[in-house]
Amino acid sequence: MNWSWDHAYAVLPQLLKGLVITIEATIVASLIAYVLGLAIAILKMSKSKSMRVSLYWITEFIRRTPILVQLYVVFYVLPDFGIFLEAFTCGVIVLGVHFSTYTSEVFRAGIDNVSKGQWEAAKSLNYNPYQAWKYVILPQAIPPMIPPLANYLITMFKETPLLAFITVVELFRAADQYSNSYYTYLEPMTLVGVFFLLVSIPSAMIAMKLEKKFKPIKVAR
Amino acid sequence: MNNIIQFENVSKSFGDLKVLNKLNLEVKDGEKLALIGPSGSGKTTILRILMTLETIDDGFVSVNGEYLWHEKNNGKIIPASENHLHKMRNHIGMVFQQFNLFPHLTAIENVEQPQILIKKRTKPEAKEKAEELFNLVGLNDKKDHYPHELSGGQQQRVAIARALAMEPKIMLFDEVTSALDPELVDEVLTVLRKLASDTDTTMLTVTHEMNFAREFADRVLFFDGGQIVESGKPENIFSNPAEKRTKEFLKKFINNVN
Numbered sequence: 001m002n003w004s005w006d007h008a009y010a011v012l013p014q015l016l017k018g019l020v021i022t023i024e025a026t027i028v029a030s031l032i033a034y035v036l037g038l039a040i041a042i043l044k045m046s047k048s049k050s051m052r053v054s055l056y057w058i059t060e061f062i063r064r065t066p067i068l069v070q071l072y073v074v075f076y077v078l079p080d081f082g083i084f085l086e087a088f089t090c091g092v093i094v095l096g097v098h099f100s101t102y103t104s105e106v107f108r109a110g111i112d113n114v115s116k117g118q119w120e121a122a123k124s125l126n127y128n129p130y131q132a133w134k135y136v137i138l139p140q141a142i143p144p145m146i147p148p149l150a151n152y153l154i155t156m157f158k159e160t161p162l163l164a165f166i167t168v169v170e171l172f173r174a175a176d177q178y179s180n181s182y183y184t185y186l187e188p189m190t191l192v193g194v195f196f197l198l199v200s201i202p203s204a205m206i207a208m209k210l211e212k213k214f215k216p217i218k219v220a221r
Numbered sequence: 222m223n224n225i226i227q228f229e230n231v232s233k234s235f236g237d238l239k240v241l242n243k244l245n246l247e248v249k250d251g252e253k254l255a256l257i258g259p260s261g262s263g264k265t266t267i268l269r270i271l272m273t274l275e276t277i278d279d280g281f282v283s284v285n286g287e288y289l290w291h292e293k294n295n296g297k298i299i300p301a302s303e304n305h306l307h308k309m310r311n312h313i314g315m316v317f318q319q320f321n322l323f324p325h326l327t328a329i330e331n332v333e334q335p336q337i338l339i340k341k342r343t344k345p346e347a348k349e350k351a352e353e354l355f356n357l358v359g360l361n362d363k364k365d366h367y368p369h370e371l372s373g374g375q376q377q378r379v380a381i382a383r384a385l386a387m388e389p390k391i392m393l394f395d396e397v398t399s400a401l402d403p404e405l406v407d408e409v410l411t412v413l414r415k416l417a418s419d420t421d422t423t424m425l426t427v428t429h430e431m432n433f434a435r436e437f438a439d440r441v442l443f444f445d446g447g448q449i450v451e452s453g454k455p456e457n458i459f460s461n462p463a464e465k466r467t468k469e470f471l472k473k474f475i476n477n478v479n
Contacts, residue, residue, distance in 0.1 A: 121321035124272050125335040125387060126310040135334060139325045 007187040011178045015188070018174030019195055025092050025170060026157040032096025033156065034149065037103030041111060042133075044104070059101040067162055070094045075166040091163035099156055106148045110141040147211035154203050158196065171195055223286070225250040225391060225423050226271065231280035233266055233447075240266045242447035243280070250390075251421040255434035255455070258444030259470060264427040268393040271425070272315045273306050285312050285390060311339075314389035318396040320376040322368040328379045329355065329364040332386050340387060347386075354382035358412050374405030378412055385416075392416075394426035398433075406430065413437060431474060435459050443467045 044055050062070070075090045085093070114137050122132035164173035175188035226248035233241040240263040248254055256264040269275040270282060271289070282289040291298050292305045301309075322331050329351050336347035355361045358378040368376050377397055384392060394413065398406040410433050417424060417437050428434050434441055434455060441458040443451045443466075451464045462468050 115319075115321075117317060117319050117321040118323065120272075120274055121317065121323070123274065123310075124313075124315040124317075125383070126307060126339045127335070128307065131338055135338065136323055140323075 004184070004187060007178075007182065007184050008191060010182075011175065011188045011191065014174045014178055015171060015191055015195065018169060018171035021088070021168065021174075022157070022160045022170040022172075023199070025088065025095070025160050025163060025168070026153065028092040029095035029099065029156055029160075030153050032092065033099035033103045033152065036097065036100035038107050040100060040104035041107035044108060045111070059104065062098055063101040067094065067098050067159060068165060070098060071162060071166050087163070087167045091160075091166060091168050095156060095159060095163070099152055103149060103152055106145050106152070107141075110145040111137060113144065114140045143214040146214050147207055150203070150207035150210055154200050154207065157200060157203070223250055224248060224283070225252075225285055226425075227281075227283040228267070229281045229283075231270070231282060232278045233263075233270065233275065234278055240447050241270075241277075244448060246442075246449065248423060248425065251423055253417045253424045253437055253439045254426070255438035255441045256425065256427045256444060257429070257431070257434055257441060257470075258450075262444040263447045264444050265395055268315065268395050268425060268427060271313055271391070272393060273310055273313075284309055311387075312390045313393065314384035314387050314391070315393040315395065316377070316380050316384050316397050318399050320368070320373070320380045320400070322376055322380055322383070324368050327365050327367055328360065328371065328375075331368070331379055332383045335383065336386050350386050351382065354385055357385075357415070358382050359408075372405060373401045374408045377401065377409045381409075381412055381416075389422070391423045391425070394424065394428070396427050396429065398428070398430060410437075429474070431459065431471070443470065445470070 040055060040059060044052055046052060071091065071094050074085065074094050075087065078085070118136055118140065119132060122136045127136065160170055161172035163170050164176065167173075169177070171192055175192045178188045179185045224247045226246070228244050228246040231241055231244045231246075232239070238261075240261070244263070244267070246267070256267065258264055266275060270277055271284065273289070277290050281291060287309065288298070288301070289306075289309050290301050292301050293299075322328075323334070326334060329348070332351035332354060333344065333347040336342045336350060337344060340347075342350070352361070352364070355364050358381055360375060360378055360382070363371060363375055363379075368379070371379065381397075397413070398409050401409065410430065413424075413426070413433070414437060416422070424437075426434075426437065436455075438455050440452060441455045442449050443458060443462075443464070445466050451458060451462060451467045453463075457463075458467065459471065462471060
């Protein structure tokens with residue numbers, strides 16, 4: 001089999017369109033994963049035991065089942081119950097919810113790292129819980145969370161080809177469509193790999209830089 | 222003078238451990254109190270109950286003429302709501318053993334932020350107040366430093382300024398020099414002595430610094446087993462304790478120190 005530059009050039013416009021969809025999906029899914037993950041982390045610290053237990057089992061269930069199966073259930077099974085979602089919407093929700101179970105652990109660890117004394121100081125100054133979270137706890141908890149959250153962003157980016165299975169024409173499916181039409185996999189799939197590397201290697205380097213920058217805040221004794 | 226703080230038959234347990242056993246205590250407005258006694262005798266718990274960091278199991282606590290952990294609703298006494306506690310906390314400030322400064326804020330921001338958020342002061346008002354207090358605690362040249370750039374003694378003085386900025390009627394000092402290196406203890410105690418002589422704020426301090434307690438306090442309370450064993454003027458307690466347990470504690474303490 002020989003590399004054909006003709007195929008490579010011909011597939012390029014479709015691939016670029018696919019790349020845009022891939023990046024959009026990554027951004028929307030990661031926003032869902034971050035916001036929902038933070039909410040789960042905070043709710044898991046709730047005083048209500050039934051809340052904590054049910055969240056534990058829900059997150060375990062989501063984390064221990066394959067994303068592909070979740071995609072199929074939401075996209076192909078939910079319509080039977082009258083719930084219709086667009087493929088893209090469905091894909092980013094499933095991806096975002098799946099990864100929120102991981103990001104919630106990052107948030108929880110970051111919040112746990114802020115000492116109990118900080119809560120007590122905030123309370124002694126009469127901060128209400130909202131003010132304590134906003135002005136005392138989160139500003140300390142978030143910086144050390146940024147590197148692991150950036151790593152999950154890269155992982156989510158690499159998982160987006162799964163959306164191809166529910167008809168989203170992202171980078172991988174764009175290449176696959178071309179391959180099916182012209183019976184050549186070499187050029188489209190090689191280029192897909194190159195595009196993924198071009199995005200994920202610089203991102204990983206940024207994540208490493210962040211890791212150095214956001215060391216946990218020092219507390220002198 | 223009125224009692225600004227009153228404990229009536231207050232009990233508190235942690236699991237099986239009874240830290241306060243039907244405690245009765247009255248503190249007059251403006252009084253400076255030193256609480257001494259062995260570890261686990263319930264001294265710190267008293268401060269933490271007043272700061273609403275610990276609940277009580279039984280009895281009543283009053284602050285400034287109102288129940289702290291209860292409120293009246295249609296003539297009935299019910300457990301305090303978060304709103305009630307929020308209102309009551311305005312009367313009280315606390316300084317902790319571990320300083321608990323906010324590490325992401327500079328020293329002066331630590332003192333300004335609570336004023337802006339809680340006292341609804343403007344930024345310039347908060348800054349003016351903070352600078353006045355940095356003068357008082359002798360840290361004017363350190364106000365733009367972050368907590369981790371300050372020594373323990375300096376951090377603790379910032380923490381004192383932060384609590385004072387809220388202008389509480391009652392200040393609680395929980396072993397504020399216990400986490401400090403010995404050479405840094407004095408700079409903090411000096412500030413406390415100055416506060417004690419210059420202000421009419423009611424002060425309760427839990428301390429193991431007996432010499433300091435003697436100078437600082439109008440009244441010394443000796444705690445053991447969740448109860449007040451002995452209370453009186455410092456010169457009486459330290460020079461001529463009436464109770465055997467007090468004598469033993471003071472003797473042991475002085476031996477340990479020397």
